Amino acid sequence: MTIDFIINQFTEIIGNFPVAAFLVACASVGGLLFVLMALNAMVAVYVERKVSAFMMDRLGPMGQGPGLHAGKWGILQTFADAIKLLIKEDTIPKSADQILFKVAPFIIFIGAIIGLSALPFSSSIQAVDLNVGVFYIIAAGSIGVIGIVMAGWASNNKWSLYGAMRSAAQIISYEIPAGLSIIVPIMMSGTMNLQNLIEYQSGSIFGIFPNWIMFQNPFAFLAFFIFFISAVAETNRTPFDIPEAESELVAGWMTEYSGFRWAVFFLSEYANMFVVSGLAVAGFMGGWLSPIPGFLNSPVLGLFWFFGKVSFLIFVMMWFRWTFPRLRVDQLMYVCWKVFIPIAMLNIFGVGIWKLIFG
Amino acid sequence: MGVIQGDQMVLNIGPQHPSTHGVLRLEVMTDGEIVSKITPHLGYLHRCFEKHSENVTYEQVIPYTDRCDYLASMNSNFGYVVAMEELMDIKVCERVEYVRVIMAELNRIASHLLGVGAYGLDVGAFTPFVHMLRDRERILDIFEYTCGARLLYNYMWVGGVSHDLPKDFKKICFKFLDYFEPKIDEYNQLLTYNKIFVERTADVGVLPADVAISYGVSGTNLRASGVKWDVRKEEPYSIYDRFDFDIPIGEAKFGTLGDCFDRYWVRILEMKESIKIVRQALKEIPEGDIFETMPKKIRPPKGSIYRRTESPRGDLGYYIESDGSPVPTRVKMRSPAFTALSCLDEISQGWMMSDVLCILGSLDIVLGEIDR
Amino acid sequence: MNRSEIQSLIEEKFPNSLIVNENLQGNQIEIDGQFWKDIATFLKNDPKLLFDQLECITGIDTGDDGPLQSRYNLHSMELRHKIEVIISLDRDNPSVESIEQIWRIGDWFERETYDMFGIVYEGHRDLRRILCPDDWEGWPLRKDYELQETYHGIMVPKVKEEEGWE
Numbered sequence: 001m002t003i004d005f006i007i008n009q010f011t012e013i014i015g016n017f018p019v020a021a022f023l024v025a026c027a028s029v030g031g032l033l034f035v036l037m038a039l040n041a042m043v044a045v046y047v048e049r050k051v052s053a054f055m056m057d058r059l060g061p062m063g064q065g066p067g068l069h070a071g072k073w074g075i076l077q078t079f080a081d082a083i084k085l086l087i088k089e090d091t092i093p094k095s096a097d098q099i100l101f102k103v104a105p106f107i108i109f110i111g112a113i114i115g116l117s118a119l120p121f122s123s124s125i126q127a128v129d130l131n132v133g134v135f136y137i138i139a140a141g142s143i144g145v146i147g148i149v150m151a152g153w154a155s156n157n158k159w160s161l162y163g164a165m166r167s168a169a170q171i172i173s174y175e176i177p178a179g180l181s182i183i184v185p186i187m188m189s190g191t192m193n194l195q196n197l198i199e200y201q202s203g204s205i206f207g208i209f210p211n212w213i214m215f216q217n218p219f220a221f222l223a224f225f226i227f228f229i230s231a232v233a234e235t236n237r238t239p240f241d242i243p244e245a246e247s248e249l250v251a252g253w254m255t256e257y258s259g260f261r262w263a264v265f266f267l268s269e270y271a272n273m274f275v276v277s278g279l280a281v282a283g284f285m286g287g288w289l290s291p292i293p294g295f296l297n298s299p300v301l302g303l304f305w306f307f308g309k310v311s312f313l314i315f316v317m318m319w320f321r322w323t324f325p326r327l328r329v330d331q332l333m334y335v336c337w338k339v340f341i342p343i344a345m346l347n348i349f350g351v352g353i354w355k356l357i358f359g
Numbered sequence: 360m361g362v363i364q365g366d367q368m369v370l371n372i373g374p375q376h377p378s379t380h381g382v383l384r385l386e387v388m389t390d391g392e393i394v395s396k397i398t399p400h401l402g403y404l405h406r407c408f409e410k411h412s413e414n415v416t417y418e419q420v421i422p423y424t425d426r427c428d429y430l431a432s433m434n435s436n437f438g439y440v441v442a443m444e445e446l447m448d449i450k451v452c453e454r455v456e457y458v459r460v461i462m463a464e465l466n467r468i469a470s471h472l473l474g475v476g477a478y479g480l481d482v483g484a485f486t487p488f489v490h491m492l493r494d495r496e497r498i499l500d501i502f503e504y505t506c507g508a509r510l511l512y513n514y515m516w517v518g519g520v521s522h523d524l525p526k527d528f529k530k531i532c533f534k535f536l537d538y539f540e541p542k543i544d545e546y547n548q549l550l551t552y553n554k555i556f557v558e559r560t561a562d563v564g565v566l567p568a569d570v571a572i573s574y575g576v577s578g579t580n581l582r583a584s585g586v587k588w589d590v591r592k593e594e595p596y597s598i599y600d601r602f603d604f605d606i607p608i609g610e611a612k613f614g615t616l617g618d619c620f621d622r623y624w625v626r627i628l629e630m631k632e633s634i635k636i637v638r639q640a641l642k643e644i645p646e647g648d649i650f651e652t653m654p655k656k657i658r659p660p661k662g663s664i665y666r667r668t669e670s671p672r673g674d675l676g677y678y679i680e681s682d683g684s685p686v687p688t689r690v691k692m693r694s695p696a697f698t699a700l701s702c703l704d705e706i707s708q709g710w711m712m713s714d715v716l717c718i719l720g721s722l723d724i725v726l727g728e729i730d731r
Numbered sequence: 732m733n734r735s736e737i738q739s740l741i742e743e744k745f746p747n748s749l750i751v752n753e754n755l756q757g758n759q760i761e762i763d764g765q766f767w768k769d770i771a772t773f774l775k776n777d778p779k780l781l782f783d784q785l786e787c788i789t790g791i792d793t794g795d796d797g798p799l800q801s802r803y804n805l806h807s808m809e810l811r812h813k814i815e816v817i818i819s820l821d822r823d824n825p826s827v828e829s830i831e832q833i834w835r836i837g838d839w840f841e842r843e844t845y846d847m848f849g850i851v852y853e854g855h856r857d858l859r860r861i862l863c864p865d866d867w868e869g870w871p872l873r874k875d876y877e878l879q880e881t882y883h884g885i886m887v888p889k890v891k892e893e894e895g896w897e
Binding site for chain 1: 368370376377378394479480481482483484485486489490493549550553555556558559589710713714716
Binding site: 400401405407409410413569570571573574575586587590593662663665667668674676679680682688689691693697698701705730731 | 790791811834836838860862864865
């Protein structure tokens with residue numbers, strides 16, 4: 001179900017109005033993606049609360065009762081939070097740059113959400129089937145940093161500025177190992193189209209193991225880890241959360257934000273997590289393919305496998321967050337420039353040789 | 360080649376900041392992330408402890424001492440009553456001595472748990488903090504069971520303690536110790552040996568022994584610099600000379616002697632020693648009347664005394680000047696956290712912003728005690 | 732090393748610096764303020780004394796028209812002995828040499844005593860109030876201290892004898 005499909009349907013039913021058809025298709029798909037993101041954030045926030053609670057030996061939200069009292073096992077906690085954030089006062093510092101301050105959250109959000117449009121949720125469900133899907137998602141992911149720098153600068157607050165500068169340095173640096181690692185699946189499959197990339201991974205190794213790229217050769221396995229860790233760094237999650245390190249920078253570039261604008265930041269953080277996990281799943285973990293080769297594969301079940309794998313990766317990110325301390329700025333840069341980038345380079349080389357020898 | 364130097368920027372950390380451990384304001388001169396000078400501004404929590412003490416009777420000072428170091432109130436009480444008893448020349452009964460030691464050591468564990476846990480929080484690890492709070496809660500439960508209070512006990516009185524131990528105290532306490540001892544290894548697995556934690560703390564904020572002594576740094580911070588100095592051993596007060604325990608000192612486990620990791624590690628080791636002391640005291644504690652040696656009237660002779668004891672933060676000294684009346688002429692508290700904070704500027708110059716808060720956390724300061 | 736031995740060492744090096752006072756007890760010695768910095772340097776560096784730790788500086792107001800006192804508790808980590816040095820200061824113009832550069836902690840201890848008693852430590856490089864706000868009036872721990880009425884427009888509550896808080 002792509003945009004093209006909707007346009008065709010529209011043309012068939014109503015007639016040949018290309019502009020109207022395009023607009024309707026975009027609006028409906030965009031709306032769906034937005035709903036997906038909101039749901040993702042809702043669920044992920046709840047899961048994060050619970051996961052952190054269980055790791056810390058506590059219960060997390062457990063409110064019970066009628067109305068807005070957070071529901072059984074605190075299921076309604078996120079709804080209550082969302083409503084609270086929506087009705088909160090929207091404070092803007094007097095000396096902040098009003099326009100940039102207001103625009104920044106939405107740029108970050110756009111950066112997070114447009115990556116979704118190229119993600120293959122299943123063999124037939126994808127907003128746009130781009131032939132440079134991988135490239136597009138990587139590029140879309142770096143829009144957010146503009147918003148972050150904007151937010152940090154516009155807040156007119158030293159903590160925000162620190163956070164924004166750290167964030168810019170971090171995201172731009174970690175895009176390099178992430179980009180170099182994602183080249184490995186591209187080299188192996190010979191395509192940047194995500195659907196083709198996933199189809200390349202169908203079949204099995206020795207008839208038992210799934211033929212996912214990360215299992216196909218050791219370099220790809222390594223590339224997956226570099227990609228995933230860089231992705232964690234790109235989404236500013238612990239142990240790479242130095243831009244918003246609450247014990248150092250109060251809340252980094254989000255310090256001056258409140259209410260709905262802050263909620264938008266929150267939404268984009270989870271959207272970002274979803275996108276990078278989605279890319280990792282599509283590129284290395286067989287996307288919507290079933291983990292048992294040739295078993296239970298269908299467009300609908302593909303949806304289930306895709307979301308299952310993405311959820312697992314998001315869970316791993318949460319696991320990181322509640323286990324690790326935070327790195328220091330220079331250590332973070334050290335890991336990126338002196339460890340990840342050289343290994344990622346060698347990976348490309350290694351995969352090339354592997355392909356030459358084993359075809 | 361010269362050193363690249365940008366413009367200096369003044370950054371105010373605090374008084375409202377998540378990791379200044381209270382209300383402390385640090386005026387930090389930074390060049391980007393690199394810190395060149397720190398000027399601490401104190402007094403946001405100044406509650407005139409010393410002025411109050413001059414207007415109340417000797418026994419009424421004790422609740423104020425609670426509020427100074429609110430994380431180790433038992434030890435604050437202990438220091439004051441030890442000084443008072445030395446001034447008045449009182450020998451308290453055996454049972455009271457044991458009760459006091461047990462309480463002080465349990466409070467030391469509780470205080471170190473929070474110190475170490477909050478330190479984990481400073482470097483970004485949230486989970487160990489909550490685990491440690493969970494275990495600290497059990498100690499607070501024990502205190503609550505004994506004297507009814509969970510944070511500010513007013514438990515030790517001149518010549519005695521306010522409440523005798525409950526009947527099944529021994530059982531409960533042993534149960535806690537048995538539960539708690541393996542937990543320390545759990546913390547080590549969770550936080551201490553974490554590679555990132557070690558990277559963040561080892562070699563950072565090195566405090567050499569001579570600098571530490573010159574700055575009057577004491578307690579765990581001084582021991583972490585390799586000086587084997589513990590008031591409990593060197594100037595034994597109460598009955599500390601009867602117990603068998605070691606003084607853990609910094610051993611440069613991962614970095615340089617006297618770095619943040621050593622300060623953290625000494626606290627972890629000290630918890631084990633405190634467990635040892637509590638176990639011994641619980642085994643040996645005699646029966647007796649806790650009010651036996653409590654004086655009816657507290658009116659020390661004319662004179663003055665300076666006595667220091669080992670609080671979880673270091674040498675907690677009380678200078679008490681008496682003119683023979685029931686009201687002290689002067690009570691001065693020599694606060695260990697105050698001296699520890701004074702060396703912050705010296706040891707954090709040239710480190711990065713994140714390290715400053717890491718070093719500050721490793722000194723384990725309590726603002727209530729610094730500002731008094 | 733006990734008090735009398737330390738006393739004789741100081742006497743030997745700085746004649747007439749010790750003040751005889753019968754009220755002294757324990758390990759207290761009283762000295763003349765004008766020799767203080769030299770004596771402090773001597774106490775820290777002499778191989779027989781080696782007082783490397785300044786435990787505490789206590790300011791004391793002896794009340795009425797008596798002098799203010801600055802008391803120093805010294806301790807030697809190396810030799811494990813201690814001494815308390817008392818310096819009496821004129822009430823109207825209390826000043827004594829700073830030992831901030833000898834023991835680094837003297838910096839903050841002297842600032843605190845200055846804050847509370849108004850004792851001026853000459854030669855201190857950064858003598859400011861430490862616990863009270865910079866623009867606080869008066870020296871709170873002096874016996875004749877009187878509260879200012881307002882502070883930045885805020886009423887300062889006063890304690891009245893027997894009536895409690897106003």
